[in-house]
Amino acid sequence: MSGSYLARRFGSALFTIALIVLVNFVLFRALPGSPERVILRGTPNVTPAQLEAARERWGLNDPVFPDQFVAFLGATVSGDLGYSFVARGQTVGQVLAQRIWPTVILFGLGELVAIVLGLALGAYSGWRRGGPVDVVGNGISLILYSTPYFLLGMALLLVFATGLRWFPTFGMLTAGATYPDIWARLGDFVSHLALPLATVGLGLVGQYAIVMRSSIVETLSEDYVTTARGMGLSEGRILRHHALPNALLPTVSLIAINLGYVVAGAITVEVVFNWPGLGTLAVEALTARDYPVLQGVFLLLSVSVVLANLLADLVYGVLDPRVRT
Amino acid sequence: MTAAGASWSPPIPAGRRVGRFDLLVRLVRRPEGAFGVLILAIFAALALAPDFFVGPLQTAVTAHGTRLSPPSAAFPLGTDELRRDMLNLTVHGARVSMAIGLLATLVTVFIGAVVGIVSGFVGGRVDAVLMRITDFFLVIPTFVLALILTPIIRDLVGSGSTEILGIRMTLIVIVIVIGITSWSSSARIIRSQTLSLKERAFVDRARVIGAGSGHIMRRHILPNVINLIVANSVLVFAGAVLTETTLSFVGLGDPFQPSWGQLLEAARSVGAPGLGAWWYFVPPGVCIVLVVFAFTLVGGALDDLLNPKRRGRA
Numbered sequence: 283m284s285g286s287y288l289a290r291r292f293g294s295a296l297f298t299i300a301l302i303v304l305v306n307f308v309l310f311r312a313l314p315g316s317p318e319r320v321i322l323r324g325t326p327n328v329t330p331a332q333l334e335a336a337r338e339r340w341g342l343n344d345p346v347f348p349d350q351f352v353a354f355l356g357a358t359v360s361g362d363l364g365y366s367f368v369a370r371g372q373t374v375g376q377v378l379a380q381r382i383w384p385t386v387i388l389f390g391l392g393e394l395v396a397i398v399l400g401l402a403l404g405a406y407s408g409w410r411r412g413g414p415v416d417v418v419g420n421g422i423s424l425i426l427y428s429t430p431y432f433l434l435g436m437a438l439l440l441v442f443a444t445g446l447r448w449f450p451t452f453g454m455l456t457a458g459a460t461y462p463d464i465w466a467r468l469g470d471f472v473s474h475l476a477l478p479l480a481t482v483g484l485g486l487v488g489q490y491a492i493v494m495r496s497s498i499v500e501t502l503s504e505d506y507v508t509t510a511r512g513m514g515l516s517e518g519r520i521l522r523h524h525a526l527p528n529a530l531l532p533t534v535s536l537i538a539i540n541l542g543y544v545v546a547g548a549i550t551v552e553v554v555f556n557w558p559g560l561g562t563l564a565v566e567a568l569t570a571r572d573y574p575v576l577q578g579v580f581l582l583l584s585v586s587v588v589l590a591n592l593l594a595d596l597v598y599g600v601l602d603p604r605v606r607t
Numbered sequence: 608m609t610a611a612g613a614s615w616s617p618p619i620p621a622g623r624r625v626g627r628f629d630l631l632v633r634l635v636r637r638p639e640g641a642f643g644v645l646i647l648a649i650f651a652a653l654a655l656a657p658d659f660f661v662g663p664l665q666t667a668v669t670a671h672g673t674r675l676s677p678p679s680a681a682f683p684l685g686t687d688e689l690r691r692d693m694l695n696l697t698v699h700g701a702r703v704s705m706a707i708g709l710l711a712t713l714v715t716v717f718i719g720a721v722v723g724i725v726s727g728f729v730g731g732r733v734d735a736v737l738m739r740i741t742d743f744f745l746v747i748p749t750f751v752l753a754l755i756l757t758p759i760i761r762d763l764v765g766s767g768s769t770e771i772l773g774i775r776m777t778l779i780v781i782v783i784v785i786g787i788t789s790w791s792s793s794a795r796i797i798r799s800q801t802l803s804l805k806e807r808a809f810v811d812r813a814r815v816i817g818a819g820s821g822h823i824m825r826r827h828i829l830p831n832v833i834n835l836i837v838a839n840s841v842l843v844f845a846g847a848v849l850t851e852t853t854l855s856f857v858g859l860g861d862p863f864q865p866s867w868g869q870l871l872e873a874a875r876s877v878g879a880p881g882l883g884a885w886w887y888f889v890p891p892g893v894c895i896v897l898v899v900f901a902f903t904l905v906g907g908a909l910d911d912l913l914n915p916k917r918r919g920r921a
Contacts, residue, residue: 294742301743305752312759428899430849432856433871433892439880451881539745546750546853553857554875565857568754576755584747591746 287599295592302584306577307354363581364574368567374578377563382582384454385559388475389548392482400487401533404494408529409521411499419491426488432550435481439554442477449477452556478555485547493536497529504528531602538594541587633912634905643904646897654705657698664699665691678886685886687870688877696870697890703866704848704895707778707785711847714786716840719793724824724832726794727801738798744791750853753788757859760784777861785850793839800832838909845902852895867891 337343344350357363363374403423407416426434443451454474461467501507502525510520552561560579567575634640653660663669672686679685684693726737761780769776804810805828813823854860855868862869870891874880879887 297739298743298746301740302747309755309759312763424903425896425900428845428903429892429896430852430856432853432875433888433895436871436875436880436888436892440883440885444881444883542746542748543750545748546850549750549754550853550856554880564751564754568758569858571758573755580751580755583751587748588746 291595363578368570368572381563395483396486400490401494404491408495408498423488423491431485431547432554435554501525501529538591639904640908643901646901653701661695661698665695700867707851708848710782711785712844715790718790722794723797727798741791749788753784756784834913841906845899
């Protein structure tokens with residue numbers, strides 16, 4: 283991989299992250315009411331002296347640019363995202379840390395399930411275009427694609443938790459339960475995870491199948507596939523060795539680009555199942571107008587998505603020599 | 608702007624001259640296009656005259672059912688926790704969801720078209736800066752940005768009971784936020800079309816006659832990208848309906864003008880799935896899926912019809 287390709291990718295990711303930090307900075311200052319009032323929110327009978335002390339203490343008497351911005355940038359880079367308005371005494375970093383793992387587990391596994399199933403379904407239906415799997419699969423994919431995740435979640439909840447009682451209805455572990463050993467705890471966790479995971483998987487599988495299908499269809503009309511056919515290779519061999527590897531390329535970058543949209547679904551699935559991750563945290567912060575936490579969630583999710591895209595670009599560069607110019 | 612330039616109509620290349628009704632006819636000749644148009648026509652009728660179908664929007668005061676009752680002869684879709692008729696709420700939800708979706712689409716496509724045409728036509732520094740911003744919006748999770756922007760803008764404009772075009776301020780803010788956060792892919796598509804149009808001879812001819820950049824963009828580029836804008840709008844509409852639904856679902860809707868997403872939020876907070884009250888969330892849910900599905904079908908069919916490269920491909 284050439285140095286300039288790497289440099290350009292890293293440069294553009296860094297620029298995007300800088301813009302994210304700038305947006306965070308500007309938005310907090312766009313809030314109505316002066317910042318010191320926001321900080322002193324809930325404190326009764328604030329005297330002018332207290333206000334002035336707060337302004338001085340928080341650096342609000344300095345010019346907005348560059349002093350305040352540089353301070354903000356420095357704090358953000360060193361991981362200091364300020365204090366939660368609601369969880370008194372806790373930093374935003376601490377609040378986020380408690381919520382990050384449930385989200386990582388739920389969405390990591392959900393993406394994995396959806397990628398494997400979606401790509402397999404898409405590749406097969408594209409290969410057997412017009413066949414029964416294609417017609418039924420494509421229809422289901424399109425409907426799943428049009429369904430908001432949380433709606434899917436509510437339907438699964440109704441059928442499998444309320445109706446059939448196979449799974450619990452909310453949370454990550456049964457409240458107040460004590461476990462004889464680690465396995466019982468894990469079992470409880472898995473039964474709570476099943477429905478949200480199924481929701482995420484089903485929600486994503488449709489889009490991935492659609493992308494993979496059109497990519498395979500596109501690839502199958504390429505000259506090298508015709509050449510392979512002309513050479514008398516078997517259909518299975520053409521699919522595995524010629525069409526699939528090439529069709530996977532655009533799918534990799536589309537999956538990465540889609541991550542930004544997946545985040546929206548992530549938030550709502552967590553809300554439906556009361557899954558204690560970043561999504562429910564965002565909605566709690568939204569309801570309580572806990573702006574520092576909301577901004578922390580925005581920063582964390584945006585930077586993760588940017589980094590995932592950077593990773594996808596690098597993987598793409600390794601897989602496809604043509605883009606390394 | 609010269610008089611000659613103003614009266615001179617831009618040549619649309621042969622083969623791409625597609626009349627509005629002609630396009631509609633070709634659209635409904637395709638089975639998926641016809642199905643999509645039919646669904647959208649039904650929902651458009653519901654959205655235009657909800658009072659005609661189910662009477663005025665019921666409130667907690669005018670409701671007369673029993674609490675959370677399943678579908679019956681009197682209430683074909685059951686009732687909610689405030690004893691309101693779900694059929695009434697769902698039909699009125701069509702109006703709110705479709706109106707927000709339409710307005711948000713107009714804002715989104717307007718921003719996307721302006722950025723795309725200016726960026727592609729002017730080029731150079733302007734293009735570089737605009738595309739950097741576009742890429743920023745393409746890559747970040749815009750929904751989370753919308754989540755932060757909505758309460759901030761709402762606090763700035765002050766919600767209250769102000770109405771614009773009969774739509775409450777809270778929902779106008781949603782329209783603006785969807786517009787700000789979802790124009791980027793439209794801008795990208797329109798820019799790439801503009802780039803190729805810019806090289807055509809008729810643009811050179813207009814410039815030689817003495818037309819300014821603004822005039823060329825409005826009179827020569829815009830008419831030639833309008834097909835693309837129409838096809839893109841349909842897909843943007845689907846996205847806008849979904850975004851509005853999701854924003855309402857996390858509690859940013861307006862209970863006084865309930866959209867389908869707002870109804871779903873109410874169903875969730877009452878615990879309808881846990882109570883087995885399927886009639887509370889299935890009607891608005893099915894409506895959302897149908898509308899988005901229909902827009903996706905029509906958008907795909909239009910894309911096939913208008914984009915010569917895709918003709919003949921599935």
